[in-house]
Amino acid sequence: MPERNEVSWTAMLFGYIQAGRIEDAEELFNAMPDHPLAACNAMIVGFGQRGMVDAAKAVFNRMCERDDGTWSAIIKAYEQNEFLMEALSTFREMLHIGIRPNYPSVISVLTVCAALAVLDYGREVHGAMLRCSFDMDIFAVSALITMYIKCGNLDKAKRVFDMFEPKDVVMWNSMITGYAQHGSGEEALRIFDDMRLAGMVPDGITYIGALTVCSYTGKVKEGRDIFNSMGTNSGIKPGLEHYACMVDLLGRAGLVEEALDWIKTMPVKPDAVIWGALMGACRMHKNAEIAEISAKKLLELEPGNAGPYVLLSHIYTSSGRWEDASKMRKFISSRHLNKSPGCSWIEYDKRVHLFTSGDVLAHPEHVIILKMLEKLDGLLMESGYSADGSFVLHDIDDEQKTHSLRYHSERQAVAYGLLKIPEELPIRVMKNLRVCGDCHSAIKLIAKITSREIILRDANRFHRFKDGFCSCRDYW
Numbered sequence: 001m002p003e004r005n006e007v008s009w010t011a012m013l014f015g016y017i018q019a020g021r022i023e024d025a026e027e028l029f030n031a032m033p034d035h036p037l038a039a040c041n042a043m044i045v046g047f048g049q050r051g052m053v054d055a056a057k058a059v060f061n062r063m064c065e066r067d068d069g070t071w072s073a074i075i076k077a078y079e080q081n082e083f084l085m086e087a088l089s090t091f092r093e094m095l096h097i098g099i100r101p102n103y104p105s106v107i108s109v110l111t112v113c114a115a116l117a118v119l120d121y122g123r124e125v126h127g128a129m130l131r132c133s134f135d136m137d138i139f140a141v142s143a144l145i146t147m148y149i150k151c152g153n154l155d156k157a158k159r160v161f162d163m164f165e166p167k168d169v170v171m172w173n174s175m176i177t178g179y180a181q182h183g184s185g186e187e188a189l190r191i192f193d194d195m196r197l198a199g200m201v202p203d204g205i206t207y208i209g210a211l212t213v214c215s216y217t218g219k220v221k222e223g224r225d226i227f228n229s230m231g232t233n234s235g236i237k238p239g240l241e242h243y244a245c246m247v248d249l250l251g252r253a254g255l256v257e258e259a260l261d262w263i264k265t266m267p268v269k270p271d272a273v274i275w276g277a278l279m280g281a282c283r284m285h286k287n288a289e290i291a292e293i294s295a296k297k298l299l300e301l302e303p304g305n306a307g308p309y310v311l312l313s314h315i316y317t318s319s320g321r322w323e324d325a326s327k328m329r330k331f332i333s334s335r336h337l338n339k340s341p342g343c344s345w346i347e348y349d350k351r352v353h354l355f356t357s358g359d360v361l362a363h364p365e366h367v368i369i370l371k372m373l374e375k376l377d378g379l380l381m382e383s384g385y386s387a388d389g390s391f392v393l394h395d396i397d398d399e400q401k402t403h404s405l406r407y408h409s410e411r412q413a414v415a416y417g418l419l420k421i422p423e424e425l426p427i428r429v430m431k432n433l434r435v436c437g438d439c440h441s442a443i444k445l446i447a448k449i450t451s452r453e454i455i456l457r458d459a460n461r462f463h464r465f466k467d468g469f470c471s472c473r474d475y476w
Contacts, residue, residue, distance in 0.1 A: 048077025072105040114150040149178035176209035183471035185217030211245035251281020344409035355412035
């Protein structure tokens with residue numbers, strides 16, 4: 001090309017980025033005599049898509065001029081690469097300096113708020129949406145509904161849902177799944193029926209939500225009926241996700257052998273999700289024989305995942321098979337398998353406070369947290385609580401088991417919430433893994449003893465503790 005100008009440079013840059021050739025785009029960008037705003041924004045987007053967050057941030061920091069697209073691009077780069085706190089702080093900085101958010105930045109930050117379950121941040125974003133008149137955009141409102149659901153505020157999600165017209169299938173799916181995760185099975189199935197009465201055709205995700213409802217509430221007959229109706233009512237062929245829901249439904253209900261038979265006769269090849277659902281059922285019902293089958297299949301599918309073997313070790317431990325449990329831990333160690341550490345977090349004073357199981361000293365306010373944990377131990381004992389040592393993997397004495405359970409991450413977060421969250425507000429705790437069974441029993445009692453409402457979101461669902469009861473009705 002005999003003469004190059006800003007337009008031709010930028011057009012070539014866009015072409016490289018759209019083709020996924022980020023290295024070529026970067027080389028071209030560095031060779032450009034000037035860096036116009038559009039080119040910088042495009043590079044931030046491209047770096048973000050490739051996971052090169054530091055490079056995206058470097059471009060952003062060097063820019064003298066920024067527009068709403070610049071801020072949206074860097075927030076998206078943070079969000080899609082799980083730099084979640086950076087995404088939140090950048091959005092707040094953008095608002096602080098008077099930059100009006102656009103739709104992509106709002107949807108990105110709502111996704112972050114949902115992932116972290118930070119309700120106060122989510123309310124701030126909702127306020128920004130109202131000021132910018134984004135509350136009539138179907139995509140933004142869908143993200144808002146999801147945020148409120150995942151932050152544990154189902155009532156607010158339902159109010160937003162009821163006010164918006166016309167509703168799309170994504171909104172209906174969000175509400176069905178939301179009620180399922182909160183243990184409100186009857187209401188979830190009522191919304192499923194309302195959706196069809198409104199003339200909306202359920203899609204595959206709708207049926208995943210409806211089957212999940214049945215799984216979480218023990219509605220085996222209803223689940224079978226919904227699964228069998230997929231083809232006739234909606235013309236949808238069940239996929240792996242739907243079969244996984246059925247395995248989970250049968251397994252949770254104690255029909256572990258039938259769940260295994262279901263897997264054997266499936267017309268599609270079972271994946272790790274399906275075998276994992278069966279493995280979870282084996283843990284719940286202490287079926288070591290089928291758990292060993294599941295673990296073997298999972299090792300073939302996910303050789304680097306320690307999860308199935310940790311679960312199998314739990315099953316051996318709860319059955320008193322300490323030697324087998326010890327062998328399993330040695331196997332995990334010899335294979336260098338990775339297990340995600342249990343961690344919980346709670347939002348207070350515009351900050352996210354993180355707790356890791358067994359590591360209470362990491363928090364700067366660990367002294368008062370330890371005192372609260374000791375106080376709760378005494379109150380629990382007075383109420384008749386007895387620690388369930390089957391949730392401790394090692395063969396140690398009962399006193400050591402009780403000590404170990406006391407420092408599980410969800411207990412630390414609850415203790416911190418009792419110290420900091422005003423009494424008139426619920427304590428909202430999030431955990432990255434399934435809540436420990438002993439902690440579930442303990443938190444039910446803590447909620448009763450302290451007259452507090454405690455909402456815990458684990459990897460699968462919500463547990464709303466109040467007056468000594470849980471919304472899951474101990475079926476989880």
